[in-house]
Amino acid sequence: MNYSIETRHLNLWYGNFQALIDVSVNIKDRLITGLIGPSGCGKTTLLRTFNRINERYGNVTTKGEIKIFGKNIYDNDVSLPELRKSVGMVFQRPNPLPISVYENIVLGMKLHQQRSSLKKSGLDEVVEQSLREVFLWDDLKDHLKKKATSLQLEQQQKLCIARLLPLKPRVILMDEPCSALDVEGTRAVEDMMLSLRERYTIIIVTHNMAQARRVSDECIFMLLGEIIEHNDTDDLFLNPRNPKTADYIEGRYG
Amino acid sequence: MESITFTETPFVRKKKRTEALAKLIFFLMALSMIIPLVMIIAYLVVQAWPILSIDFLLENPANRMRAGGVWAPLLGTIYLVVISLLVSAPIGVLAAVYLNEYATDNWFTRIINLAVVNLAGVPSIVHALFGLGAFVLFAGIGRSILAASLTLAIMTLPVIIASTKEALASVPMPFRTACWNVGATRWQTIRTIVLPNSISGILTGIILQVSRAAGETAPIMFTGAVFFKALKDDGLFAYNLLDQCMALSMHLFTISTQVPDVPHALPYGTAVVLMAIVLLTNGLSIAFRVYLRSRKRW
Numbered sequence: 001m002n003y004s005i006e007t008r009h010l011n012l013w014y015g016n017f018q019a020l021i022d023v024s025v026n027i028k029d030r031l032i033t034g035l036i037g038p039s040g041c042g043k044t045t046l047l048r049t050f051n052r053i054n055e056r057y058g059n060v061t062t063k064g065e066i067k068i069f070g071k072n073i074y075d076n077d078v079s080l081p082e083l084r085k086s087v088g089m090v091f092q093r094p095n096p097l098p099i100s101v102y103e104n105i106v107l108g109m110k111l112h113q114q115r116s117s118l119k120k121s122g123l124d125e126v127v128e129q130s131l132r133e134v135f136l137w138d139d140l141k142d143h144l145k146k147k148a149t150s151l152q153l154e155q156q157q158k159l160c161i162a163r164l165l166p167l168k169p170r171v172i173l174m175d176e177p178c179s180a181l182d183v184e185g186t187r188a189v190e191d192m193m194l195s196l197r198e199r200y201t202i203i204i205v206t207h208n209m210a211q212a213r214r215v216s217d218e219c220i221f222m223l224l225g226e227i228i229e230h231n232d233t234d235d236l237f238l239n240p241r242n243p244k245t246a247d248y249i250e251g252r253y254g
Numbered sequence: 255m256e257s258i259t260f261t262e263t264p265f266v267r268k269k270k271r272t273e274a275l276a277k278l279i280f281f282l283m284a285l286s287m288i289i290p291l292v293m294i295i296a297y298l299v300v301q302a303w304p305i306l307s308i309d310f311l312l313e314n315p316a317n318r319m320r321a322g323g324v325w326a327p328l329l330g331t332i333y334l335v336v337i338s339l340l341v342s343a344p345i346g347v348l349a350a351v352y353l354n355e356y357a358t359d360n361w362f363t364r365i366i367n368l369a370v371v372n373l374a375g376v377p378s379i380v381h382a383l384f385g386l387g388a389f390v391l392f393a394g395i396g397r398s399i400l401a402a403s404l405t406l407a408i409m410t411l412p413v414i415i416a417s418t419k420e421a422l423a424s425v426p427m428p429f430r431t432a433c434w435n436v437g438a439t440r441w442q443t444i445r446t447i448v449l450p451n452s453i454s455g456i457l458t459g460i461i462l463q464v465s466r467a468a469g470e471t472a473p474i475m476f477t478g479a480v481f482f483k484a485l486k487d488d489g490l491f492a493y494n495l496l497d498q499c500m501a502l503s504m505h506l507f508t509i510s511t512q513v514p515d516v517p518h519a520l521p522y523g524t525a526v527v528l529m530a531i532v533l534l535t536n537g538l539s540i541a542f543r544v545y546l547r548s549r550k551r552w
């Protein structure tokens with residue numbers, strides 16, 4: 001089986017507080033993996049270890065192993081910008097930069113390539129292709145100069161995903177990507193995720209159990225920094241193996 | 255069914271009166287900020303009126319400072335302010351960028367931050383003594399424009415660091431995470447997002463220090479400003495860095511207290527020029543801010 005992310009005995013501390021406890025998990029390529037669990041159980045923390053962005057948040061200690069497509073990302077020869085290129089992340093609040101739609105999308109390429117190697121026509125093409133992949137092209141093709149922060153929230157969130165695509169990521173991490181969106185927006189983003197599914201490894205954190213069932217192929221349930229259960233989504237929801245999982249999906253906590 | 259009337263109770267009426275009174279008091283306080291400023295300016299301008307002219311700006315003090323204009327002190331003040339900011343602005347901004355964007359929270363950065371806050375509160379006369387000891391005597395620069403400018407730079411530096419840090423901190427964190435997550439290094443993040451979104455605040459902080467540097471007398475009195483200095487020509491480069499110089503703030507002090515029989519309008523004219531510099535730079539900073547804000551669409 002083809003695993004895109006494998007962790008072994010991953011432990012993480014914020015100062016003295018242990019936020020991840022002995023997490024060993026295999027995440028499959030080209031599937032959507034849902035990550036559920038009550039508030040504060042470490043979902044965001046786990047996502048952020050996958051592109052090592054955690055290290056930007058103060059006093060963090062990480063122990064254990066994380067392999068992404070077979071490569072241990074804590075090896076010394078791993079370049080963080082390159083890692084983050086391959087493992088992109090989307091947040092709860094859409095965070096487009098206060099620049100134009102166009103500039104938002106080409107930003108990543110501008111950061112990673114010599115200015116001289118970027119041709120206007122090439123960039124235009126990348127922008128169109130990225131916007132098409134997230135179903136935004138028809139809406140925005142005449143508004144590429146518009147400030148990204150003035151778009152609707154749903155469009156902003158899709159743009160934040162589109163912004164990752166020019167970097168040719170292999171993994172896309174989504175941290176509650178729909179929780180700021182209304183029903184329509186959520187639907188649209190979910191449709192988009194399903195269409196991206198064949199090309200990327202997608203991990204989505206969600207508080208919305210119905211959403212986890214709708215979009216994810218496999219599902220992981222976390223509690224207090226530990227992984228309680230990891231299974232096919234249908235199995236996890238219909239025949240939970242662990243009583244704690246059952247309690248959670250039946251709404252008995254958080 | 256019992257009906258409701260929604261009429262005022264006495265208690266509500268009392269609250270409303272208090273509210274109106276509070277609003278009036280706050281308004282009067284705000285107004286009282288403007289009145290002194292307007293009165294000071296009006297008073298100065300009226301008193302200085304007979305002497306105000308372009309010539310007053312461009313002539314040197316003459317007849318033992320009882321006649322002529324303010325060119326030499328004006329030029330001296332410009333030198334001091336420009337040179338001190340050329341030193342303190344880059345150092346201050348870079349230090350603030352380090353403290354806000356790179357430094358992790360440890361004892362070392364906490365000490366630096368503490369130092370910045372405390373230095374910003376040190377009285378200018380103490381800076382003056384420090385400048386005298388460090389630049390004039392220890393470094394052997396002697397009393398000069400350079401030593402005085404460096405002293406002013408030391409004085410303005412902590413405030414520039416503090417204001418720049420504040421401007422940087424006002425850039426929302428999600429902008430930074432957005433950059434990091436497409437693999438930007440810290441410096442790329444600073445350049446593409448943090449600085450463009452904080453530059454107007456940074457510049458305002460710096461420009462406010464112009465008026466402070468121009469107005470202070472104490473730090474330059476010991477370190478490079480003199481009562482009188484004859485300029486070697488009329489050009490803009492009439493001072494040498496190692497010369498001593500005249501300065502407006504000091505000149506004002508001299509002609510108001512040290513020289514007998516000065517024409518009444520002369521000190522007031524000098525004060526008007528000093529005020530004009532301060533107001534002009536503050537005005538400039540506002541205009542610049544508006545301009546940057548209007549341009550920030552990129």
Ligand SMILES: Nc1ncnc2c1ncn2[C@@H]1O[C@H](COP(=O)(O)OP(=O)(O)OP(=O)(O)O)[C@@H](O)[C@H]1O
Nearest residue numbers: 014017019038039040041042043044045046057058
């Ligand atoms: N930067 C940090 N410093 C210290 N503690 C943190 C930090 N970030 C998270 N934590 C703590 O780690 C634990 C896990 O947090 P995390 O944000 O990963 O939870 P989560 O499952 O994403 O919760 P939510 O559903 O509310 O987003 C929480 O107890 C939180 O308080």
Ligand SMILES: [Mg+2]
Nearest residue numbers: 043044045175
């Ligand atoms: Mg979270």
